Amino acid sequence: MIIVRIIFQTVFLAISQIWANKVRAMLTTLGIIIGVAAVISVVAATDGLQKFVLKEFASVGASKVWIFPRMPEGQRDRFSWRQLRIQLKEVNGMLERCPSIERLTPILEMATSVQFGDVSKPTVSVQAVRPAWHQIEDRAIVQGRPLSTIDEDQRLQVCIINDKAIGEFQLPSECVGTRISVGGRLFTIVGVVETKTVSPMFGGDEARTEVYIPFQTGLMLRPEPRMYIVAQTKSPELYEDAKAEITFFMRRMRNLKPDDPNTFGVEAIEQIIAQFKKLAAGLSVFLAGIVAISLLVGGIGIMNIMLVSVSERTREIGLRKAVGAKPAVVLLQFLVEAITLCLIGGAVGLVIGFGIVAALKLIPKSPLEEAGVPIWAIALSVGFSAATGLIFGMFPAIKAARLDPIVALRHE
Amino acid sequence: MTIRIRQLQKVYRVGTERVHALRGIDLDIAKNEFVAIMGASGSGKSTLMNILGCLDRPTAGVYELAGKPTHRMNATQLAQVRNQEIGFVFQSFELLNRQTALDNVTLPLIYSSKRWWGVRKRAKEALDRVGLGDRVHHRPMQLSGGQRQRVAIARALVNSPSILLADEPTGNLDSKTSEEIIALFKQLHAEGQTIVIVTHEEDIAGHAKRIVRLRDGRILSDSPTHEDVMHQDYLRRAAVTAVSVAKRELGDADVMASVSASVSASVAEVKP
Ligand SMILES: Nc1ncnc2c1ncn2[C@@H]1O[C@H](COP(=O)(O)OP(=O)(O)OP(=O)(O)O)[C@@H](O)[C@H]1O
Ligand SMILES: [Mg+2]
Numbered sequence: 001m002i003i004v005r006i007i008f009q010t011v012f013l014a015i016s017q018i019w020a021n022k023v024r025a026m027l028t029t030l031g032i033i034i035g036v037a038a039v040i041s042v043v044a045a046t047d048g049l050q051k052f053v054l055k056e057f058a059s060v061g062a063s064k065v066w067i068f069p070r071m072p073e074g075q076r077d078r079f080s081w082r083q084l085r086i087q088l089k090e091v092n093g094m095l096e097r098c099p100s101i102e103r104l105t106p107i108l109e110m111a112t113s114v115q116f117g118d119v120s121k122p123t124v125s126v127q128a129v130r131p132a133w134h135q136i137e138d139r140a141i142v143q144g145r146p147l148s149t150i151d152e153d154q155r156l157q158v159c160i161i162n163d164k165a166i167g168e169f170q171l172p173s174e175c176v177g178t179r180i181s182v183g184g185r186l187f188t189i190v191g192v193v194e195t196k197t198v199s200p201m202f203g204g205d206e207a208r209t210e211v212y213i214p215f216q217t218g219l220m221l222r223p224e225p226r227m228y229i230v231a232q233t234k235s236p237e238l239y240e241d242a243k244a245e246i247t248f249f250m251r252r253m254r255n256l257k258p259d260d261p262n263t264f265g266v267e268a269i270e271q272i273i274a275q276f277k278k279l280a281a282g283l284s285v286f287l288a289g290i291v292a293i294s295l296l297v298g299g300i301g302i303m304n305i306m307l308v309s310v311s312e313r314t315r316e317i318g319l320r321k322a323v324g325a326k327p328a329v330v331l332l333q334f335l336v337e338a339i340t341l342c343l344i345g346g347a348v349g350l351v352i353g354f355g356i357v358a359a360l361k362l363i364p365k366s367p368l369e370e371a372g373v374p375i376w377a378i379a380l381s382v383g384f385s386a387a388t389g390l391i392f393g394m395f396p397a398i399k400a401a402r403l404d405p406i407v408a409l410r411h412e
Numbered sequence: 413m414t415i416r417i418r419q420l421q422k423v424y425r426v427g428t429e430r431v432h433a434l435r436g437i438d439l440d441i442a443k444n445e446f447v448a449i450m451g452a453s454g455s456g457k458s459t460l461m462n463i464l465g466c467l468d469r470p471t472a473g474v475y476e477l478a479g480k481p482t483h484r485m486n487a488t489q490l491a492q493v494r495n496q497e498i499g500f501v502f503q504s505f506e507l508l509n510r511q512t513a514l515d516n517v518t519l520p521l522i523y524s525s526k527r528w529w530g531v532r533k534r535a536k537e538a539l540d541r542v543g544l545g546d547r548v549h550h551r552p553m554q555l556s557g558g559q560r561q562r563v564a565i566a567r568a569l570v571n572s573p574s575i576l577l578a579d580e581p582t583g584n585l586d587s588k589t590s591e592e593i594i595a596l597f598k599q600l601h602a603e604g605q606t607i608v609i610v611t612h613e614e615d616i617a618g619h620a621k622r623i624v625r626l627r628d629g630r631i632l633s634d635s636p637t638h639e640d641v642m643h644q645d646y647l648r649r650a651a652v653t654a655v656s657v658a659k660r661e662l663g664d665a666d667v668m669a670s671v672s673a674s675v676s677a678s679v680a681e682v683k684p
Contacts, residue, residue: 009522016510319506322467323520323567324495326488405494406467409506 003332010333014340017309028305029345031298032388036346036381039291040353040373043284045360048371050280057273063236064136065101065268067094067246068228072261084263086227090253094229098245100238104231105130108218112183114211116169126182126211128218128225136232137196144176144191151190151214159187160212162195168209182211183221239268288380295384298345299392306338306396317400318408331401338393339386346385350378413476414574414606415441415464420473422459422629433459434470435629441575441608446601448617449610451626457610460626461579464608465500466490478574495523499568501578505560507552513539513563514548520571538566542596558589565596569605576600578609582616594619651676 018025026033069084091106108128114121134146142163151158159182166175171189179186195210219225233242243266250264310317317330325333353373360368422434433456441447449457462468463475466482469490475483478497482490494500507516517535539545542562552560561581568576578597582590594616601607601621611617618637625632 005522020510315506316508319508320519320523321491322465322494322500322506324491324523324571326491326523328488329523404468406462409467409502 006329006332007336010336011340013333014337015344017337018341018344024305025341025344026348028301029298029341029348031294031301032342032345032385033298033349033352035291035294035298036349036385037352037356038294039287039381040350040377041356041360042287042290043377044353044357044371044373045368046280046283046287047374048360048368050276051370051372052367053276054273057269057276062269063102063233063239065231065233065239065242065246065266066228067231067250068265068267069226070263070265072263075261079263085225086229086264087253090250091227091229093253094231094246094249097249098231098242100233100242100245101231102234103132103135104229105133105136106215106227106229107133108215108222108225108227110183110218110222112221113181114169114183114209115181116171116178119169121168121209124182124209124211126213126218128213128215128221130215132232133212133230136230139193139196142192142194143174144189146191146193147212147214152216155216155220156214157185157187157217158190158214160191160193161189162193162210164195165209165211166192180211182213185221187211187213233268236270239270243268243271291380291384295388298342299388302338302342302389303392303395305341306334306393307399309337310334310396310400314403314408314411317403318405318411321403321405322409327401330403331397334397334400335390335393338397339389342385342389342393343382346382349385350381353381413440414443414445414478415439415608416474416476418474420460420463420475421471422456422463422468423471432629434463436473437629437631439624439631439634441606443574444601444604444606445608446597446606446619446621447608448620448623449608449626450612450614450617450623451632453612455626456629457626458579459629461577461608461610464575465498465577466494467500491523492525495520496571497574499565499571499573499576501561501564501568501576501581503580503583505552505557505564505584507560507563507567509552512549512551513544513555513566516552516563517567517570520567524571535566535570538570539563541569541600542566556589557585558592561585561589561593562596565593565600569600575606575608578607580610580612582611582613590616 067086069081069086071079071081071084086106088106091104095101095104106129110126110128111123112126114124114126129147130152131147131149134141144160147158147160150156159180161171161175161180165171166173169180171178171180175189175192178189180189181187193212213221231242231246233239246266247262250266251260251262254263256263320330320333357371357373360366361371417437417439420434420437420439421432424431424433437460449460451457459468463470464477466477466485470483473483474481477493480493480497482493485493508519514532514535517538518531521531521534536545536548539548542565544559544562544566547555547559547563550559552563555563561584565576565578565581568578576597581597582593585593590613597607597609598619607620609616609620617623620637622634622636624634
């Protein structure tokens with residue numbers, strides 16, 4: 001009980017002491033204030049950036065796995081790019097052999113000329129895809145219908161365009177049924193999909209004009225196609241399984257020996273997210289280092305001011321001892337005072353940090369709009385502030401506790 | 413016996429020099445005594461008081477307070493004794509200037525391990541006892557010297573100590589205020605408090621029931637005294653001085669005779 005009362009009284013005393021010397025307290029706790037404010041604002045900024053990046057990833061689509069040709073390191077003389085190309089039999093066998101995959105589509109990408117009336121563009125992105133593309137990409141159909149298996153099987157010369165293309169080629173606003181020339185052949189527009197802008201992080205830029213044609217039709221245009229595969233896993237967390245299955249399947253298809261390197265690449269968006277999260281965690285550790293250093297600097301200030309406080313108040317300590325304050329109680333009293341000082345510094349730092357975060361959020365179009373201060377950062381700041389008070393207050397407190405009452409009372 | 417002291421010695425080391433402040437003191441003080449310690453400056457009064465108050469430790473010898481051997485105690489135990497058994501009043505008051513009178517008086521109760529409830533009420537009662545019930549929320553700077561010393565006395569009394577020690581409590585006060593403070597000590601003594609004070613002034617010491625005189629770290633004399641006897645003694649010596657002054661200055665037998673007559677009359681007046 002006595003301890004509780006003394007802590008209570010000491011906290012009150014410490015606060016009034018600090019209030020009486022506002023400027024001095026402010027200056028001594030500057031290290032802690034800056035440290036905490038820096039941590040809070042940088043952690044919040046990282047948090048905002050992370051949310052932003054994860055949202056960007058989501059825009060590309062979760063549960064996606066890409067399979068594409070890849071030259072193994074330092075094996076350029078052994079393989080030609082031609083050999084590495086994704087084969088049709090690989091595309092066709094994959095779904096059956098990889099149980100984690102829900103659906104997939106090969107994508108045959110070509111840049112070719114597209115023309116309607118007077119408007120002609122030499123290099124428009126034309127992609128030949130299977131109907132599964134619609135489910136994988138999940139784009140809304142604004143007009144007409146999606147590509148169908150009939151289009152595919154019949155190798156029809158039909159296409160889907162994105163809504164950006166309507167303006168680009170000055171098509172009639174109800175453009176379904178209109179014919180456009182793709183690579184010199186006439187294609188009938190059967191549907192229009194919404195335009196989805198991909199973040200610049202993933203090579204996207206301004207919304208482009210896009211034309212999609214059935215995969216089989218595409219094969220007619222490009223007899224030796226360069227393509228890649230986009231697959232969708234049955235659930236987002238299956239990406240590791242899917243990667244393993246695909247790798248096993250592809251290596252068998254390509255007759256690779258156990259010590260041969262992969263001649264293809266398999267990447268999952270979740271994997272990139274996991275890597276990014278790891279990076280963010282690394283950043284946090286780095287931040288913790290900065291906090292530790294600034295709090296160390298702050299702690300030296302605290303120790304200094306506590307030593308000054310002990311010598312300024314030697315008579316007071318003597319008097320407190322004379323009326324019965326035990327050494328342990330005096331020790332506690334000065335420790336509590338140092339900790340209170342640090343916590344007040346930490347609180348001021350928190351307020352400033354939150355102010356900086358609020359200011360960052362106000363910057364228009366910044367990627368930090370969703371920046372928030374995680375609870376752990378607050379706990380870390382408060383905890384480290386208190387620890388600083390405890391560690392750096394210890395020496396002055398011991399000094400005060402060891403004072404001889406009569407010597408202290410004679411002190412001038 | 414409240415205080416029992418045997419062969420108490422205190423040696424200060426100043427550089428290589430050794431200062432013998434106390435050279436073997438034997439002293440017993442019983443419950444409800446009112447003792448004055450006197451002696452020339454440097455005779456060891458404060459040294460003795462600080463040891464009595466457990467603020468300092470003797471170099472050698474025995475000091476038992478209320479039966480407890482304090483010379484064998486560690487710092488924590490001594491703090492406990494100071495808190496529970498001793499009320500110390502300093503010449504320079506030693507109040508905490510930022511705190512109110514009430515907070516100052518509450519201080520020993522805060523460091524006390526027993527009875528933590530009703531602390532403010534007890535502090536208020538102690539202030540009432542010294543006649544400062546109406547200055548509870550004043551800070552030391554807003555009080556006169558006498559009032560400050562009263563606050564200090566209230567602080568010394570608040571834990572009901574076995575012994576009240578005061579080292580020149582009136583040293584910083586004018587004579588009228590000193591009289592008031594000494595009257596307060598008398599009142600406390602009448603209420604049963606054991607009191608030891610150090611003073612330079614004979615008339616202050618005269619209010620005590622016993623005077624211990626120190627010289628050079630030893631007890632010179634230790635005699636019970638009666639206030640009124642003391643008073644007579646003082647007057648007699650005053651009369652003798654007055655007569656000798658008159659003799660030297662005036663040489664007039666008539667004046668001398670009338671002075672001695674009036675002195676005898678006033679001595680007769682104060683006699684009970
Ligand atoms: N801390 C100290 N260090 C060294 N010597 C000391 C110390 N305190 C007291 N002394 C010496 O001890 C002796 C007794 O001092 P003390 O203070 O007890 O005298 P006192 O009777 O209280 O005198 P005063 O009437 O002037 O207060 C003196 O010779 C003094 O110089
Ligand atoms: Mg003295």
